[in-house]
Amino acid sequence: MSTPITFAAPHAFLGARPGDRAAAVCVAGIPLDIGTTNRAGTRDGPRAIRAAARMLTDGRHPVTGVDPTGLDLSDLGEFEIALGDIAASLARIEEQAAGLNHLLAFGGEHGVTLPLLRALVKRIGQPVGLLHIDAHLDTSEDNFGQPFAHGAVFWHAITERLVDPKRMIQVGIRAPAWPEMYDWTRSQGVTILAAQDVHESTPAAVAAQVRAVLGDGPSYLSFDIDGLDPAFAPGTGTPEIGGLATWQAQGILRRLGAVDWRGADVVEVAPAYDVAEITALAAATIGWEYLALLAARG
Template identity: 40%
Template sequence: MNDRITPPAEAPRGPVDSSRVPRYAGPATFARLPRVDEVARTEVAVVGVPFDTGVSYRPGARFGGNAIREASRLLRPYNPAQDASPFALAQVADAGDIAVNPFDIDEAVETVQHEAGRLLDSGARLMTLGGDHTIALPLLRAVAERHGPVALLHFDAHLDTWDTYFGAAYTHGTPFRRAVEEGILDTSALSHVGTRGPLYGKQDLTDDAKMGFGIVTAADVMRRGTDEITDQLRQRIGDRPLYVSVDIDVLDPAHAPGTGTPEAGGLTSRELLEILRGLADCHLVSADLVEVAPAYDHAEITAVAASHTAYELTTLMTRRIAAERDAG
């Protein structure tokens, strides 16, 4: 297990001071935070995985991580929605990118699992910037090696529990079926959020339910509201170790045009952020944010939404770290 929190040797180093260095100047680390090699200890590592070989439609998510980093230049150190200064609560640092083979999916999956495990072994929780959704499987493997089977909240327009595409077992549409088969998910605490759109057949829903997933559709969020949905999710999760996986196409194309498989009728960015904020005090151990494809992004709408999504998830993690430290 990797939950022991020791007091930091020194106060966390935060972002570059934007009153001294303009936001558009300097390296584009996430939120203008230090790199991992510039701090003694990293408690939340923001790491990119520039990989999109597993996509079934539009490519380009290999460039998503750096687009999110560029958009994150506008983030500020105090988060009023969560009443927290996340970068003062724990040391957050940018771990750069995991370089993976773009021509061999199996090798790429192994590399992501190994490198994610190395970061987790250092004591960090991961905020991973994809890349396509294929990377969720090796990330979950690495997290489960340290926490056991984890609860999962999966924000996505799609189920991503299909079996194969063109005979390939590892794609952006299959990671959570593989994860259930491998026993690395707590099947009593699995939920999709924001699903919508046509399926291949009703059997897709039947198979998904057999794996243990509950479904909160985008229409459910619209009709019932974010507070009720969040309460439902929290009850399902409890205090189990939680992994959150966000495909940016959970948002409506009006809010996230820069993605590979857009579907009409999605969440607003406000709804997504409000649901995430409602997960405060949950045992969030790591998260990913995937499928940002900047080639299709108009005026960086998608990258901005993604940067704020990563910011809220990072805030949740640092708040949890601080609470565990205070509890001894």
């Protein structure tokens, strides 16, 4: 059967077969959007990402030559959430992520990462290393009085011992934050690589630092789309200038094939603020690049 023309591609991510939880790799949307602290709208992110992914179904990876659609891949659709209840939504997300072999999730707000890490760590029995690409630290203990808002996700991940902070690196950080947040984050052993440091370095050097921090153990990728500069990703709730360019993000990720990846998410896409699908396409391509890493390792 020939590959469908892009505008007629199936709505599942990369045309993956639907609903098979036993697949080697699953994709799921998580439309949680009740813990955002600025502009709302990320509940529509997963649909927009899937639509933009039609551009990624016609051909192989330009560097490695792999075809991510050759993976044993299934799109599970959207996870259920509890309307208006963050804690109950996190519990439902964890239940639905439990038992999956490998999950690539599209958000939704960044708070969805917490239940995904809970489910993953229960399954593999140990904390994971973490590559966190973002404009924000997300290590607030009490984010505007709501402890499970999207800016508190990695405070919980660290204190719940879901993540090994000595194997955690944050890339692209540049947003205003209280010095106490930086002090606490660094005191846990987390490596913080500011956006300016990335700009003054190279993707190859940044990737080498990421590999050194993550080491050989199981690791997780959490990519907040606002890690990219608003010029490349305007469709998000908390944009911050001075961020990564898409070519920098690609250049870093393409050099991380040796990492023992166990799961990933791409979050905070809010299509109501997007322009010509550029944010959704960036997010879809990050997901595609991640799946290409999995496909290349066989």
